[in-house]
Amino acid sequence: MDDDILLKLVLIMAPLSLATVGGGQSILPDIHRQIVDVHGWLSESRFVADFAISRMAPGPGSLIVTLIGWQVAGFWGAVICTFAMFVPSSLLVLALARIWARNRGAAWQIAVEKGLAPVAAGLILAASLTLFRAASGGWLAWLVAATSTAIILRLAVSPLILIAGGACVFLLMGS
Amino acid sequence: MPDQTATSASARPGLTTLFHVFAKLGITSFGGGLSGWMMRECVQQRRWLSEDEFLAGLAMSQALPGVNVVNLPIWIGYRMAGSPGAVVSALGVIVPPMGIVMAMAATYGFLQRFEATHLALQGAAAAAIGLSLSMGLRSGYRHIRKLWPACMLAATFTGVGLLHFPMIEVLIAIAPISIALAYRDVRAARANG
Known part of the structure; x- marks a missing residue:
């Protein structure tokens, strides 16, 4: 019975691993359908809370699958869901990394690296804009974000201090 | 550079x-x-x-x-x-x-x-x-100090950040052009030196 659930979890998560793009938000509707609608393993409100927690927590946002696995099938459910989510896509990246290493210095490879660099810079800026828009806290959030940007560009301060500073500013202003 | x-x-x-x-x-x-x-x-x-x-x-x-x-x-x-x-x-x-x-x-x-x-x-x-x-x-x-990288950066940012096109589609459209331009530079640099 227990093994059966674990196997089902793997069969749900592993294909989704290869359907994930970007930050991992794209597969949430599918996970929701399988876990809440099809199997009824979690309630709607539990799923929403899991989503909120995985967004707040540090690390990859897609760790929502860890929580789902944990609540559906305990510790091994958490472990198995997480690995099913990450292993298939990881093998693909690893394969590409190997091809890359074998062809070091080839003209096409240098061209790919030089060609992708400005595109990636554009992606980082676009992601920053999205984060700016999504930040909750209005003008205070924008002020904190702008200040921390300026500090990082000018000083070699540890990002952790900035993060803690941002939390403190909100606590002081909000209370 | x-x-x-x-x-x-x-x-x-x-x-x-x-x-x-x-x-x-x-x-x-x-x-x-x-x-x-x-x-x-x-x-x-x-x-x-x-x-x-x-x-x-x-x-x-x-x-x-x-x-x-x-x-x-x-x-x-x-x-x-x-x-x-x-x-x-x-x-x-x-x-x-x-x-x-x-x-x-x-x-x-x-x-x-x-x-x-x-x-x-x-x-x-x-x-x-x-x-x-x-x-x-x-x-x-x-990247903004050279013409084509600046264009590629601006195009990517506009597509993903401002127009909200799906990232993969933007990459498929822009990356090949950017890589081709970089390849031309690499070839030119190797021919010169």
Whole structure:
């Protein structure tokens, strides 16, 4: 019975691993359908809370699958869901990394690296804009974000201090 | 423009260092600035790879299936220490945050009652934007001084950030052009010298 659930979890998560793009938000509707609608393993409100927690927590946002696995099938459910989510896509990246290493210095490879660099810079800026828009806290959030940007560009301060500073500013202003 | 492709194989990190670095990045990244943070750590501070190599890895991590903040450590880990390096880097960025997310879930009902929890997390997330933005500005600045990279950067930013086109489609449209232009430069540079 227990093994059966674990196997089902793997069969749900592993294909989704290869359907994930970007930050991992794209597969949430599918996970929701399988876990809440099809199997009824979690309630709607539990799923929403899991989503909120995985967004707040540090690390990859897609760790929502860890929580789902944990609540559906305990510790091994958490472990198995997480690995099913990450292993298939990881093998693909690893394969590409190997091809890359074998062809070091080839003209096409240098061209790919030089060609992708400005595109990636554009992606980082676009992601920053999205984060700016999504930040909750209005003008205070924008002020904190702008200040921390300026500090990082000018000083070699540890990002952790900035993060803690941002939390403190909100606590002081909000209370 | 200084050639950054030839950057050092100076200090190749061992497996323990790789795990530590990515575990630290994993558990201290709030609010989505993780790739900016990785660039700061791996390129600016530890000089494991050049900025172009990092950015190319980032673009490929985003284009391939999978979560990009996991794909990128695999890419970097493999460059540093082969397959074992890829495995420990991925584990570093996944496993410690797994513990934290589970601990948060266990205490969520309790913490949620306090306004302070929400405020602190909002503030942390706002400050974390600075990491992403500063990296974008820094790497952007390097590319706006040459015509075609500046155009590619602007086109990508406009497509994804302003027009909200799907990222993959923007990459499929722009990356080949950008790579072709870079290839022409590389060929020209090799012919000249």
